[in-house]
Amino acid sequence: MDTKEIKFECRDCQVYYGDKHAIKDVSVDIEDKTVTAFIGPSGCGKSTFLRCLNRMNDTIDAARVMGGFLLDGEDIYDRRVDPVQLRAKVGMVFQRPNPFPKSIYDNVAYGPKIHGLAKNKAELDEIVERSLRRGAIWDEVKDRLDSPGTGLSGGQQQRLCIARAVATEPEVLLMDEPCSALDPIATAQVEELIDELRANYSVVIVTHSMQQAARVSQKTAFFHLGNLVEFGETGEIFTNPKDPRTESYITGRIG
Numbered sequence: 001m002d003t004k005e006i007k008f009e010c011r012d013c014q015v016y017y018g019d020k021h022a023i024k025d026v027s028v029d030i031e032d033k034t035v036t037a038f039i040g041p042s043g044c045g046k047s048t049f050l051r052c053l054n055r056m057n058d059t060i061d062a063a064r065v066m067g068g069f070l071l072d073g074e075d076i077y078d079r080r081v082d083p084v085q086l087r088a089k090v091g092m093v094f095q096r097p098n099p100f101p102k103s104i105y106d107n108v109a110y111g112p113k114i115h116g117l118a119k120n121k122a123e124l125d126e127i128v129e130r131s132l133r134r135g136a137i138w139d140e141v142k143d144r145l146d147s148p149g150t151g152l153s154g155g156q157q158q159r160l161c162i163a164r165a166v167a168t169e170p171e172v173l174l175m176d177e178p179c180s181a182l183d184p185i186a187t188a189q190v191e192e193l194i195d196e197l198r199a200n201y202s203v204v205i206v207t208h209s210m211q212q213a214a215r216v217s218q219k220t221a222f223f224h225l226g227n228l229v230e231f232g233e234t235g236e237i238f239t240n241p242k243d244p245r246t247e248s249y250i251t252g253r254i255g
Helices: 046-052 083-089 104-114 121-134 154-166 184-197 210-216 234-239 244-250
Strands: 006-017 020-031 035-039 063-071 090-093 172-176 202-206 219-224 227-233
Touching (some): 006 046, 006 202, 020 046, 020 202, 020 219, 035 046, 046 172, 046 219, 083 090, 090 154, 104 121, 104 154, 121 154, 154 172, 154 184, 202 210, 219 234, 219 244, 227 234, 234 244
Parallel strands (some): 020 227, 035 202, 035 219, 172 202
Antiparallel strands (some): 006 063, 219 227
């Protein structure tokens, strides 16, 4: 069994929303070039924890985040770290597809432009094409790059948002229930894409669907009431959970 390098090292992580203790003492290692799924009932803290990994909780006034979050050994909460630069490195795809009200081309070109990743139009064209190919949507949109991204179907919009997220050459991709607004066919396409993306990225996905976690991830973390109950190989978690709470959730008794 080859051990992959650790991309994110999270130690004794706590999140408070005002007085509410939303994440309690969570420690987890997230491997590179691996899909890690966060599962658990609604309100158990999995999305809150995901948002710690690119400092999205910074945008919530009442949120306080404590503990160690090390990306390649560097503390992402160090005050010298620019959250905007961090989010270029740790991309995010949300639950509902949210293309910008711009053309398909401009949706993807936006990040590389603000981060100065292209010297000229030819380089930008190249980044846009490569990103749309990585988002598995190039063939569907290459003849209408000037059309608005909002005019695509839901599944295409989500793949466009994935292309937009990878355009800044991130190392980690966070996905917060990326398929919950999609139909089964679009879901299958996005799942297939997630499987391809792990060749280049560390992917962390929050999902309500245990079937989805079982299909796309190699590692699974089960959250319950703000605690990380169990973390391990996906196959093990689903077939041989060590904690009775994990077993209850997987067999449908809690959740």
